[in-house]
Amino acid sequence: MAEHDAGRLGPTAWLKRNGVFVALAVLVVVMAGVAPQFATIENLTNVLQQNAIIGVIACGMTFAIIIGGFDLSVGSTAALSSVVAALVITATGSIPLGLFAAIVTGLVVGLVNGGLIAFLRINPFVATLGTMTMIRGIVFVSTNATPIFGVPFGFTALGLGKTMGVPNLVIVFAVVAAILGFLLHQTRFGHHVYMVGGNARAAAVMGIRTARLRFWSYLIVAVCAAIAGILLVGQTASGQPQAAMGYELTAIAAVIVGGATLGGGKGRMLGTIAGVFLLGVVSNSLNLLGVSPFWQPVATGLILVVAVGLDRVRDDAA
Amino acid sequence: MTVADADFADMSGTLMVDRPILEVVGVSMSFGAVTALADVSMHMMPGEITGLVGDNGAGKSTLVKLIAGVLQPSSGEIRFEGIPAAFGSPAAARNAGIETVYQDLALAPNMPVWANIFTGREMTKGPQFLQILDRKAMIERTRAFLSRYDMNVPPIEGAVEGLSGGQRQIIAIARAAAWGSRVIIMDEPTAALGVAETRAVEAVIRNLRDEGHSILIISHNLDQVFRLTDAIWVLRRGQMVGMARAQATTPNRIVAMITGAAEAADGAYHGRA
Numbered sequence: 062m063a064e065h066d067a068g069r070l071g072p073t074a075w076l077k078r079n080g081v082f083v084a085l086a087v088l089v090v091v092m093a094g095v096a097p098q099f100a101t102i103e104n105l106t107n108v109l110q111q112n113a114i115i116g117v118i119a120c121g122m123t124f125a126i127i128i129g130g131f132d133l134s135v136g137s138t139a140a141l142s143s144v145v146a147a148l149v150i151t152a153t154g155s156i157p158l159g160l161f162a163a164i165v166t167g168l169v170v171g172l173v174n175g176g177l178i179a180f181l182r183i184n185p186f187v188a189t190l191g192t193m194t195m196i197r198g199i200v201f202v203s204t205n206a207t208p209i210f211g212v213p214f215g216f217t218a219l220g221l222g223k224t225m226g227v228p229n230l231v232i233v234f235a236v237v238a239a240i241l242g243f244l245l246h247q248t249r250f251g252h253h254v255y256m257v258g259g260n261a262r263a264a265a266v267m268g269i270r271t272a273r274l275r276f277w278s279y280l281i282v283a284v285c286a287a288i289a290g291i292l293l294v295g296q297t298a299s300g301q302p303q304a305a306m307g308y309e310l311t312a313i314a315a316v317i318v319g320g321a322t323l324g325g326g327k328g329r330m331l332g333t334i335a336g337v338f339l340l341g342v343v344s345n346s347l348n349l350l351g352v353s354p355f356w357q358p359v360a361t362g363l364i365l366v367v368a369v370g371l372d373r374v375r376d377d378a379a
Numbered sequence: 380m381t382v383a384d385a386d387f388a389d390m391s392g393t394l395m396v397d398r399p400i401l402e403v404v405g406v407s408m409s410f411g412a413v414t415a416l417a418d419v420s421m422h423m424m425p426g427e428i429t430g431l432v433g434d435n436g437a438g439k440s441t442l443v444k445l446i447a448g449v450l451q452p453s454s455g456e457i458r459f460e461g462i463p464a465a466f467g468s469p470a471a472a473r474n475a476g477i478e479t480v481y482q483d484l485a486l487a488p489n490m491p492v493w494a495n496i497f498t499g500r501e502m503t504k505g506p507q508f509l510q511i512l513d514r515k516a517m518i519e520r521t522r523a524f525l526s527r528y529d530m531n532v533p534p535i536e537g538a539v540e541g542l543s544g545g546q547r548q549i550i551a552i553a554r555a556a557a558w559g560s561r562v563i564i565m566d567e568p569t570a571a572l573g574v575a576e577t578r579a580v581e582a583v584i585r586n587l588r589d590e591g592h593s594i595l596i597i598s599h600n601l602d603q604v605f606r607l608t609d610a611i612w613v614l615r616r617g618q619m620v621g622m623a624r625a626q627a628t629t630p631n632r633i634v635a636m637i638t639g640a641a642e643a644a645d646g647a648y649h650g651r652a
Contacts, residue, residue, distance in 0.1 A: 249501050249510040256498055259487030266485045267499040268470045326489040 077371055081319050081335045088342055096349045104345070106228060112341035113230035114139075114292045114305075116334065119312040119319075120234075120241045121285025123333045124278040126316050127245070129258045129325025130178060130185030132279060134170065135286040136308035137196035140301065142166045142290025144200055144209055147300025151211035159212075160291055167287025170196065171280035179275035193309065200302045209300035220295030230292055237288065241281070242330035254278060258325030314361055315340055318368040340364065398461055400425040400593045401446065401477075401562055406455030408441055415441040418455070419619045421612045423562065428584065428594045430604040430625070433614035434637055439597050442614065443564055446595070447479040448472030460561075478555035479564040486551055488540035493521040495539055496554050524557055545576025549583055556587050563587065564595045569603065581607055601630045613637055 076083065093100040118135050125132045142163040150159035170192065177188040222229045245251035256264040257271045265271050293304050319336030321328025343364065344357045399422035408416040416438045423429040433439050444450040446457060448466030456463050459475055466472040469479070486495045497517050504513040521535050533546045542550070548568060555563045568584065569577040584607060588594055598604050604611060605625055612622045613636040620636050634640075 247511050249503055249512060252494065252501060252512055255490060256487050256494070259489040260485070263485035263487055264498065266469060266479075266481065268473070269499050326487065 077374075078320065080371055081332055081339055081368070085335050085339045085342065088339065088346065092342070092346050092349070096346070099346070099349055104349070106226075108338070108341050108345045109231045110228040111345070112337050113228065113234040114289045114296075115308055115311050115315065115341075116234045116337040117237050117285050117289045117292065118308055119315040119333050119337050120238050120330065121282040122312045122316050123241070123319075123321065123328055123330060124245065124254060125185070125282045126313070126321045126323065127258045127325060127328045128254050128275055128278045129261065130275070130279075131189070131313050131323065132174060132185070132282045132286075133189040133309045134174060134193040134196055135282060135289070135312060136305040137193045137200065138167060138170045138283055138286035139290040139293060139305040139308060140303070141170070141196050141200050142287040143293040143304055144204055144290075144300035144302055146291055146294050147209035147212050150213075150216075150294075151209065156213070156216060159294075163287050163291050163294075164284065167284040167290070168280065170286070171283030174283060175276035175279035178279060179272040197306075204300070204302045206302050208297075208302065210298075212294060212298040212300075214298050216295055217298050218295075220292055220297070230295070233288070233292060237285065238330060238334055241285075245330050250274075250277070255326060258327075260326070311340065311361070314365045318364055320372075322369075322372060397425050399423055399458075400460055401595075402458040402461075403442070403446065404456050404458060406442075406445060406452045406457065408438075408445060408450065409453050415617055416445075416452075417617045419614070419617070420455075421619055421622065423593050423595055424610065425561075425593050426588065426591055427609040428588050428596060428607050430608035430611040431595060431597045431614065432599075432601065432604055432611060432633060432637060436616075437614040437637075438617045439614055440566065443479070443566055443595070443597060446472070446562075447477060447564055473558075473560075476559065476561035477564065478558065478560040478562070479566070480548075480551050480555045480568060481566060486539050486547060489538055491538055492525075492533060492535045492542075492550055493518045495550055496521045496524070496557055498554070500558065525553055543576065545572050545579050548572065548576075548580050552580065552583055552587070556590075556592060560592065562593045562595065564597075566597045567599065568596060569598075569600070577603070601633060604633075605630060615639055 089100075098104055118139065122132060122135065145166045146159040146163035148159075149162040150156055153159070174189055174192055177183045177192075178185050219229055219233075224232060245254065253264065253269050253274050256267075256269055257274050261271050289305065289308070294300060315336035316328060316333050317323065317336070318339055319328065319332030319334070321332065340361055343360050347357055347360060348354070402420075402422040404420050406416055406419045407414070419438070419442060421431075421442075431439055431442065441450065445452050446466075448469045448471050451465070451467065457466070458464060459477065464475060466475065466477070472479075487498070493514075494517075502513040502516050502520075503510050504516070505511040518535055525533075525535070533542050533550070539547055539550065552563070552565065552568065555565075565584070569580050572580060581603065584594060584596070596604070596607060608625050610622060611625055611628065611633060613620045613633060615637060620639075623633065623636075
């Protein structure tokens with residue numbers, strides 16, 4: 062419901078609408094009291110840095126989910142882009158050329174996904190499950206499943222470096238989130254994404270070109286995945302064929318926890334950002350409390366189910 | 380046209396005898412081997428509410444879709460303000476000034492009222508290429524617009540899903556009227572509404588007529604057709620069986636025309652297609 066009806070909600074509705082922010086704030090306050098290492102600059106910077114790449118993917122995913130679909134191929138696309146970037150950089154010695162090739166890779170994937178879903182009207186689950194497995198297969202075949210080394214180590218400034226104390230990854234995430242947040246909430250394009258997600262038939266009847274909007278949405282998702290792939294190279298100075306596995310589900314979970322629904326028409330960029338950090342802080346908290354990392358997926362799943370359950374309660378009450 | 384001009388002479392006096400704003404001339408429509416409409420002709424007079432009635436499957440919805448540009452006729456033509464008009468799409472019909480209120484409302488429930496009014500016609504501000512939404516202007520114009528109809532103005536910034544069925548229908552009708560449309564087509568505008576809400580929607584429809592819109596209503600509810608319309612056209616099995624002025628006929632005669640019981644037996648209707 063975007064931020065259109067802000068300021069006109071009762072306390073219960075307000076709490077449900079902003080539940081992800083409240084949950085995040087409560088968790089941070091509780092953890093600050095329970096675990097002394099939590100509220101340190103080092104740890105919080107660490108949390109930001111660890112979640113920036115998934116955050117970039119989630120920002121793009123927000124468009125696909127609000128328009129009524131999702132994209133399972135983002136993890137594979139990120140891996141493919143990282144491998145392409147590493148290959149081009151090692152082959153040509155040119156970093157800009159490598160970045161350009163990675164972005165073009167994302168555009169091509171977006172073209173395929175968007176074409177399949179928007180114009181051939183293939184179900185997003187089927188279409189992106191197909192491209193997800195195909196792309197991962199292509200990555201493994203083309204690299205023989207071994208990492209591509211040889212990217213200048215200076216490139217890790219992107220993934221590991223900081224600018225005035227802020228990790229560069231976080232700066233990239235912030236820029237992507239700001240641009241896409243503006244596009245989603247302030248422009249006609251974003252407004253139409255909500256319209257198509259809310260009632261595609263109505264939007265079409267009123268003259269909105271729904272297929273074109275879907276196409277562009279999946280293009281945005283894939284380019285975000287490609288940017289994530291570049292950031293992955295920035296962390297290790299190498300192209301990792303097996304990187305970003307499972308990122309698609311974490312990103313979708315973050316968007317849903319942030320207030321979007323899989324039916325489309327609902328969600329917010331700020332909610333997505335809070336959803337990313339809620340999942341990130343939970344996993345960080347479990348670490349600090351000495352809980353086995355194997356419990357982390359359980360926690361993520363639990364939060365997802367609770368978030369969707371709360372949304373269901375609201376819908377039934379309405 | 381086989382309808383006697385005399386039919387239009389005895390009107391309330393405020394409306395002039397005029398040329399039809401919309402004419403359907405000898406239109407046929409087939410879906411494969413199935414003939415939905417056979418040589419159908421009808422017309423709407425400007426500033427009137429025209430009713431279109433008929434049994435299920437008589438071809439009402441098909442005729443409406445032809446006028447609205449959703450379907451294109453197999454043969455025959457549609458004239459808008461006297462000029463042959465071939466609407467290749469709903470957008471083309473809308474641009475010409477023919478708006479349609481669909482039975483399923485065609486509103487986005489999760490979006491606020493103002494956004495539904497402005498769907499596809501959003502106002503923007505700032506540099507053109509950025510296409511930045513001008514929310515404030517749209518909200519203000521929506522408020523001014525809805526209050527013009529003396530409507531119980533619902534919260535314009537709230538989502539449509541929070542409104543009653545009647546309020547939603549009024550939003551959908553208001554949207555159709557909002558864009559300087561000459562002809563508004565309404566397919567069962569009160570089908571899902573209670574008595575009080577039906578009356579509220581009917582008041583809005585009369586209001587639009589008084590403002591000069593020409594309205595075509597498809598309805599199963601004959602009481603409503605008689606409450607609202609100036610002229611009633613009857614379709615049966617894909618053929619136009621006739622037209623009657625609402626003041627000069629009775630529900631029983633219309634029912635007889637709908638069912639075929641009054642085949643050419645009653646002077647209250649005219650002409651067969």
